[in-house]
Amino acid sequence: QSVLTQPPSVSEAPRQRVSISCSGNSSNIGNNAVNWFQQLPGRAPKLLIYYSNVLPSGVSDRFSGSKSGTSASLAINGLQPEDEADYYCAAWDDSLNGYVFGTGTKVTVL
Amino acid sequence: QVRLVQSGAEVKKPGASVKVSCRTSGYIFTSYHINWVRQAAGQGLEWMGWIDPDSGNSGYGQKFQGRVTLTTDTSISTAYMELSSLKSDDTAVYFCARGGAIFGDYWGQGALVTVSS
Numbered sequence A: 001q002s003v004l005t006q007p008p009s010v011s012e013a014p015r016q017r018v019s020i021s022c023s024g025n026s027s028n029i030g031n032n033a034v035n036w037f038q039q040l041p042g043r044a045p046k047l048l049i050y051y052s053n054v055l056p057s058g059v060s061d062r063f064s065g066s067k068s069g070t071s072a073s074l075a076i077n078g079l080q081p082e083d084e085a086d087y088y089c090a091a092w093d094d095s096l097n098g099y100v101f102g103t104g105t106k107v108t109v110l
Numbered sequence B: 001q002v003r004l005v006q007s008g009a010e011v012k013k014p015g016a017s018v019k020v021s022c023r024t025s026g027y028i029f030t031s032y033h034i035n036w037v038r039q040a041a042g043q044g045l046e047w048m049g050w051i052d053p054d055s056g057n058s059g060y061g062q063k064f065q066g067r068v069t070l071t072t073d074t075s076i077s078t079a080y081m082e083l084s085s086l087k088s089d090d091t092a093v094y095f096c097a098r099g100g101a102i103f104g105d106y107w108g109q110g111a112l113v114t115v116s117s
Helices: none
Strands: A009-012 A018-023 A034-039 A046-049 A063-068 A071-076 A085-093 A098-101 A105-109 B003-006 B010-012 B018-025 B033-039 B046-051 B058-060 B068-073 B078-083 B092-099 B111-115
Touching: A009 A018, A018 A085, A018 A105, A034 A063, A034 A071, A046 A063, A071 A085, A098 B046, B003 B092, B010 B018, B018 B092, B018 B111, B033 B068, B046 B068, B046 B078, B046 B092, B058 B068, B078 B092
Parallel strands: A009 A105, B010 B111
Antiparallel strands: A018 A071, A034 A046, A034 A085, A063 A071, A085 A098, A085 A105, B003 B018, B018 B078, B033 B046, B033 B092, B046 B058, B068 B078, B092 B111
16 A cells, blocks of 8 residues: 555646655655656656755756655646656655555646 | 576466566676566566575565565576465566665566466
């Protein structure tokens, strides 16, 4: 079962901005970094953000991450058709002594 | 370049065990952890456990304690995930993912395990 809560879906027109929330608690997001992953249909997840707000090399700067307290957010600026995918947050959980994932959010480009 | 290449699809009967491999290249195998994550059809990602190829230390998700065994063979830079006492709801795609300082910076392509009588 997922410990981190995300909205099931978000949708927006091309070139607009979307934001995806990820809600946790003091054992996970509140005390550890958050990673964000993009998963295209039938593909392995791809790292988008690590340490809550750092972009890996090669990831478009249209993606950005932030964290405040026990919540984190992923923003996608200038939405493009190829951004249609599932997005997951993840963080280490000190109580469970393991990683936990978010419930996942499907992004649709209208 | 960094690559994680997993073994192929498997079909197993309930009660059996499955062992999935994750062959790595392009980096120093003992410098990074390997994590295992699974995903049932149409469902989200579920973390199973991690292993440090250097020390052999490992950790497992509570749901998988006692049923999953993670190992590595440093001579061939390969990690293994063995899941025993398979049930139908273990049917999923199993991914390996590099970890350590950065969780999930590289992933294997996934291996479908189907449990069916």
